[in-house]
Amino acid sequence: MRAWLLALLMFLALPASAQHEAVTRLTRAEFATSIDGPWQTVALPDSWSKRGLASGSRGVYRFEFELQARPQLPWALWAARLSNAHELWINGQHLSGDLGKDALQQRGRMQTLWIGIPPVMLKPGVNTLELRVDNGPRAGLSVLNLGPADELAGEFERAEMLWADLPRWLNIGGASLSAFMLLIWWRRRSEVAIGCVGALWLLSSLRNYSYFTHNPLNSHVFVDWLYFSSFAVSTLLLGELAMALADRRLIWWRRMLYATAIGLPVLGVMLMPWGLLQWMRGWAFPLMLLVSLPALSLVLRHGRDKGWQQYRAFAVGLALTLAAGVHDYLYHQGHTSVMDRYWMPLFMPVVLCLFGWALITRMINAMAEVQNLNTELELRVAQRTRALELANAAKTRFLSSASHDLRQPVVAIGLSVGLLREQIEAPPQRRMLDQVIEAVGALERLLIGLLDLSRLDAGTTRTSVQPLRLQVLFDAIAVHEAEPARSRGLRLRFRPTSLAVLSDPVLLEQILRNLVSNALRYTRRGGVLVVARKRQGGVLLQVWDSGVGIAQADQAAIFEEFVQVDNPARQRRHDGGMGLGLAIVRRSVNLLGHRLSLASKPGRGSCFSLWLPCAGHVEQPVVEVQPLPLSLVGMRVLLAEDDDAVRATLKARLQAWGATVLAHGSGHSLLAALPGDPENAALYADLLISDQRLPDIPGVTLVQSVRKRCGALPALLITGDTAPEQLALLQASGVPVLHKPFRAEALMAALERLLVAQSSDLNQPILP
Structure with a gap:
């Protein structure tokens, strides 16, 4: 692909292989600084700077050519370099152009021009062609091509394709790529280098595109100010790009860049009414080049430290940009040949392609590195997961062995203390035994809670979901929790219900028992209400209390193990709370696939809501109640x-x-x-x-x-x-x-x- 593109460019750059006999190339002319002479013979192309003439003045070129007969078809004249401020006279008749004082606001811009010549203005024999030009800094004239319009069209179109259309399309493509890079930067603001290249590319593409359009507005002084301002902003973007690549922030240089990007355009606006913008550009462009030099130094030093593989394209691109800037300044000031061209519009697409390719390569390499890191991270996660699984299994085995060894003496202590209390009647000793019994009970509850958590974490708890009447569950819990509620002076109410749910009877009883016990533990006055309502095809089981309530910031933490919001020092409570009940509730609810929610206000109370699937109507079984033996006498x-x-x-x-x-x-x-x-x-x-x-x-x-x-x-x-x-x-x-x-x-x-x-x-x- 690159070979074909190179071959096409070489073909376009070749001169015409043949020229029609009727086409005349005017390579010599008589020149004078005024119509009155004196005249001298000059060769074209003519650069005034080489002849020591003052730029920014007027001149007259006179040509003579001979025709055998008056042409029947339209003729044309095209020049590769001709001032936009000119007048063309043929045989004493004015054909085109106007050198009036106010004809153009910006005079002397060199352009490629095509001028049609009506046959009626030509005559057999010797014809005279006179060009009066008003030149700017780039003073001079190129070879003139004169002849039938059909014969000149092919050569002119090929030149336009090479020097106008091709740069325009290159810059249009660059603008499209710049939009893509700006989009990347917009979505990922940390990619400052990509954003700077995208903005620089877009700005350069718009400026360069306008260079190759034959638009009268290009001669307007305001458009010239826009060009000048775009260079000032480009200086800032180039500096930001260099600092982003080197990952350094030079405060003094950044201040200079912003002063240049903002101060010079403002100063240009102030000088426009007096026509001093061109004078300002004469010293402002060298200043911008000097301000841009640290960019090359910064990238070169960083590339030397980090390796040239990544920064070679940036260094070459910056060097080309600065070289093009120096050349274009000399060309703008008229110090080079009139046939020369601005390098920046031609170099910038190449330079920015280098920048873009380097950044995209870096991004691809970074993505590959991220992919490798992700693979390595996944491997490490798998290893850590395996290690955690082994650690969890070891923890379960340790807990099993340790808890078994702890339970044995606790059982012996609990039963022995109970027997001892039955045999002692003295109040002081009974009170001491009550304290021992309370401590042993706390230890028992802690071990039981650890056992429940161990079973749930180990995944050995098997669920048996079946229809279950909630009233049976209410009655069973009421028997066990009624006495603790009365001892605290609280009311425990279970609203009668005929609803049935689908759940595991054992786990659901454990969940509800823990919720009721937790509600009683944190309620100082009032009571606890347990209700069940039918809601949206399910059953909403709620436990209401008038207790201390839970702050919003603590509502997630209370379901963790050993969390007691009102007891950060973990002092032993008289009610035996260990911070395990709600942790067991959460694990049991997750195991059953139910949904638990909490609504609470500090000082107002709490409401735990459990959503259960409805089981429809379940017949109440008839159970023959047998009296329970009060003793084991005779067994x-x-x-x-x-x-x-x-x-x-x-x-x-x-x-x-x-x-x-x-x-x-x-x-x-x-x-x-x-x-x-x-x-x-x-x-x-x-x-x-x-x-x-x-x-x-x-x-x-x-x-x-x-x-x-x-x-x-x-x-x-x-x-x-x-x-x-x-x-x-x-x-x-x-x-x-x-x-x-x-x-x-x-x-x-x-x-x-x-x-x-x-x-x-x-x-x-x-x-x-």
Whole structure:
């Protein structure tokens, strides 16, 4: 592609291969500074500066040419360089141009002109052609081409294509690319270099395009001021580009650039009415060139420090720009040949293409580097994710082991203190025991909360979504929370409802229980209201309280672990709050796919709203209520617990309730004590309580073995494990589980539920 373009340019630059005989090239003329002479012969092209003539004055060129006959077709004259202020006379008749005093506001601009000549103005024999010119600084005249218009048209059009059309299209294309670069800068303001190149390219393209248009407005003094101002602004953009490339901010130089870009155009406006703009341009252009020199020095030094690979194009482009600026100043002042041209309109598209190509290359390289960094970042994220997964698994294993080891003594302490309090009646000692019981209860709640969080984080909690009547849930929670509410002097109300929802009964009860407990804990007066309403095809379950409320800034933080907004020092509270309840609520809600929201005002109270899917109408089951046993009198209980302290306290607790306890430290010891006769084995015990983590066999396996020999024996597993696989195994076994630590009341409640359920649930398969 580049080879074809180069071949086209060379073809356009070649002179005409043949010239028609009728076309005359006027290469010599008689010249005088006035019509009255004196006359001298000069060769064309004629540059006044080379002949020592003063620029900015008038002159007369006289030509003679001979014709055999008067032409029948239109003739034309075209000159590559001819002042816009001129008069053309043929055989004493005025043909074109006007040298009147006010004909042009800016005189003496060199242009390429095509002038048609009517045949009637020509005659057979010798013809005289006279050009009266009013020159500016670039004084002179090019070779004149005279002949039939059809013959001259091809050569003229080719010259126009090379020196006018091609630069115009190059600058139009440059303006399009500059708009693209400005758009990049607009979307990414940090790309200052791209923005400077885009603005410089757009400004240069507009200025250069106007150079190659034959528009009378180009001779207007205001247009000349616009050209001058555009150079001042270009100086500023060039400096900003250099500082952006070198990543340096030279304050003194920036002040000079802004003073140049603003001060010179303002001064030009002030001098225009007196016609001094051209005089000002004579000294202003060297000043702008001097102000631009630090740009080249800055880029050269930065390229030397950082390597020339990236900054070579910028250095070459800046050098070409400064060289073109020096040449154009000399040409503008008339110090070069009249056939010379401005370099800046021709160089700037090339220079800006270099700048644009270099910046686009940098951007592509940066994008490739970003892609590589993204790939490396993804790899690191994957590695960190794997490390976090391993750390989380290690944390879960540690929590499981540590919590199991902590639960054992807590169970023993809790049961022992409860037994001790029942035996002591002295008020001072009972008060001390109450404080111990309160501290043990706080520790138990903390461990239970950690267990719940561990199960939810481990992903071992399996949901069982089913239709559930909310009133059953309300009644169950009311029984447990009514006493704490009364002890605080609060009203706890559950508005009766017949609505049913689709959810997991266990998790939903845990969610609602935590919300109600949290509401009671932070309410000083008034009460708590729990209501359910049907809304938009679902059910809106709300817990209202008249408590202290939560500030907007703290509403997101309260769902994090161990966050207590009103207790930053984490002092132990009399109500036992640990900052885990709402964290468990959030995880449970996310697991079920429900939606939880909070509305609260400090000092006014809070409202937690839970959106649940509606289950339609659910028939209320008829349940035959059986009286719960108030004691274990007369019951034989098999107990398997490897921890001596826990085994001793459990045995004492069960015996205090009236049971006969057969305690063993291992599963094999218990199995060895069972009668070999099936009939005697079936009557040997009424209840089995076993720890899951026995030294020889798991508790689930022990329950299975005992039931094989003793029949459908009610069994209760107790455990302090939080390992995901152990929790999943216990959940799948179907055997009721009581998690350590637990209080005597929780143990009694579990045994009561177990005995009421009877044998219908005991025949389910057990996983070893």
